[in-house]
Amino acid sequence: MAPKLSPPLFTWLILLTLSLIFLYSKILFLYPSSPTKTHAPIPCNLFNGHWVSDPNRIPIYDETCPFHRNAWNCLRNQRDNMGRINSWKWVPEKCELPRIDPLGFLGLMRNKRIGFVGDSLNENFLASFLCVLRVGDLGAKKWKRKGAWRGAFFPKFNVTVAYHRAVLLSKYEWQPKESTVPNRDGLEGIYRVDVDIPANDWADISGFYDVLVFNTGHWWGYDKFPKEKPLVFYKAGRPIVPPLQMLDGLKVVLDNTVSYIKKEFPKSTIKFWRLQSPRHFYGGEWNQNGSCLFNEPLEEVQLDLWFDPSNNGVNKEARQLNRLIEEALQGTDIQLLDLTHLSEFRADAHPAIWLGKKDAVAIWGQDCMHWCLPGVPDTWVDILSQLIRYNFETGR
Numbered sequence: 574m575a576p577k578l579s580p581p582l583f584t585w586l587i588l589l590t591l592s593l594i595f596l597y598s599k600i601l602f603l604y605p606s607s608p609t610k611t612h613a614p615i616p617c618n619l620f621n622g623h624w625v626s627d628p629n630r631i632p633i634y635d636e637t638c639p640f641h642r643n644a645w646n647c648l649r650n651q652r653d654n655m656g657r658i659n660s661w662k663w664v665p666e667k668c669e670l671p672r673i674d675p676l677g678f679l680g681l682m683r684n685k686r687i688g689f690v691g692d693s694l695n696e697n698f699l700a701s702f703l704c705v706l707r708v709g710d711l712g713a714k715k716w717k718r719k720g721a722w723r724g725a726f727f728p729k730f731n732v733t734v735a736y737h738r739a740v741l742l743s744k745y746e747w748q749p750k751e752s753t754v755p756n757r758d759g760l761e762g763i764y765r766v767d768v769d770i771p772a773n774d775w776a777d778i779s780g781f782y783d784v785l786v787f788n789t790g791h792w793w794g795y796d797k798f799p800k801e802k803p804l805v806f807y808k809a810g811r812p813i814v815p816p817l818q819m820l821d822g823l824k825v826v827l828d829n830t831v832s833y834i835k836k837e838f839p840k841s842t843i844k845f846w847r848l849q850s851p852r853h854f855y856g857g858e859w860n861q862n863g864s865c866l867f868n869e870p871l872e873e874v875q876l877d878l879w880f881d882p883s884n885n886g887v888n889k890e891a892r893q894l895n896r897l898i899e900e901a902l903q904g905t906d907i908q909l910l911d912l913t914h915l916s917e918f919r920a921d922a923h924p925a926i927w928l929g930k931k932d933a934v935a936i937w938g939q940d941c942m943h944w945c946l947p948g949v950p951d952t953w954v955d956i957l958s959q960l961i962r963y964n965f966e967t968g969r
């Protein structure tokens with residue numbers, strides 16, 4: 574027979590247990606990165622850190638994922654060095670970044686929807702996300718509604734993840750010059766940008782997604798919109814005077830997009846803005862034989878040389894644009910997804926000359942802008958999934 578505890582001793586035991594639980598919860602709170610606890614709060618700044626080589630690391634999907642885009646499917650295109658590229662692990666300064674658990678994450682997202690809005694670098698991000706999540710639900714099906722360019726539905730969990738292509742975010746359209754008389758400035762027409770009207774592709778999604786990831790970036794350059802076909806900015810249906818230079822136009826588009834999001838999207842929608850994905854053209858622009866045949870990531874000491882605008886390098890625009898974006902987002906409930914720094918290291922991880930198509934390099938040059946999959950965007954997915962989980966668990 575179990576010995577009977579006297580009532581005072583029993584009370585003391587209960588008090589002792591309660592205080593132990595209390596202390597333990599304090600400890601967990603103080604050391605949230607405790608690796609034994611998978612559902613810890615966000616442990617630290619996940620954007621600062623370094624890449625560590627881990628030869629045992631392998632990607633969690635391969636070239637057979639149906640959500641690849643051919644030009645980024647570097648395994649199928651037999652890009653050199655893929656094993657090495659995927660052996661690097663991002664280690665934040667003050668904690669570990671766990672790899673996403675696709676099944677667990679889909680469970681957390683049950684009956685929810687995640688949307689990406691922006692340019693092809695967000696599509697690159699999406700393709701990685703879909704291939705990763707598919708590991709948790711092989712029944713994933715292509716999904717394309719609400720103006721989405723592409724996406725997938727995960728039936729086991731009723732989760733939708735999709736991408737809306739809107740490269741400038743605002744609506745823009747080509748307007749050829751009316752007069753047929755050739756003029757000296759060589760103007761062929763204009764791209765009219767309505768800064769206060771979101772592109773149709775995402776004009777209709779307010780309230781539909783639980784999580785949104787915005788970006789805009791590499792279209793804001795003179796190679797996309799040269800002076801014969803410039804961007805001309807309109808507001809309230811009239812041209813803005815005096816006409817804005819491209820980056821001033823970007824500022825106005827950002828301000829208008831941010832206030833549109835604030836006004837039209839519910840507070841409960843978790844909103845992220847992904848900062849610039851850096852390019853790694855070495856020795857020239859994309860159309861000047863710029864190349865990225867690197868076997869290893871860059872060293873930290875090389876980054877400023879490549880990317881600090883004051884060095885006027887080929888790839889300086891990432892940090893330039895980031896400044897404008899960070900300014901426009903100040904004081905809003907849109908969270909920064911600052912994937913720039915960690916990506917700056919990875920000159921080794923672009924498709925480069927392995928584009929899966931004969932002559933592609935001769936026509937388009939190397940691709941030192943998008944990323945191989947599997948590859949760096951899988952780390953973006955690890956980070957985003959941590960932040961989403963954190964937002965839901967803290968009831969933001």
Ligand SMILES: *[C@@H]1O[C@H](CO)[C@@H](O)[C@H](O)[C@H]1NC(C)=O
Pocket residue numbers: 684685686731
């Ligand atoms: C699936 O999720 C959507 C929201 O994303 C919800 O409206 C719908 O009711 C869900 N369907 C089922 C069968 O639970």
Ligand SMILES: *[C@@H]1O[C@H](CO)[C@@H](O)[C@H](O)[C@H]1NC(C)=O
Pocket residue numbers: 860861862
């Ligand atoms: C690029 O390389 C090709 C072949 O080597 C050469 O013919 C061409 O002039 C180069 N272009 C530039 C802009 O350097």
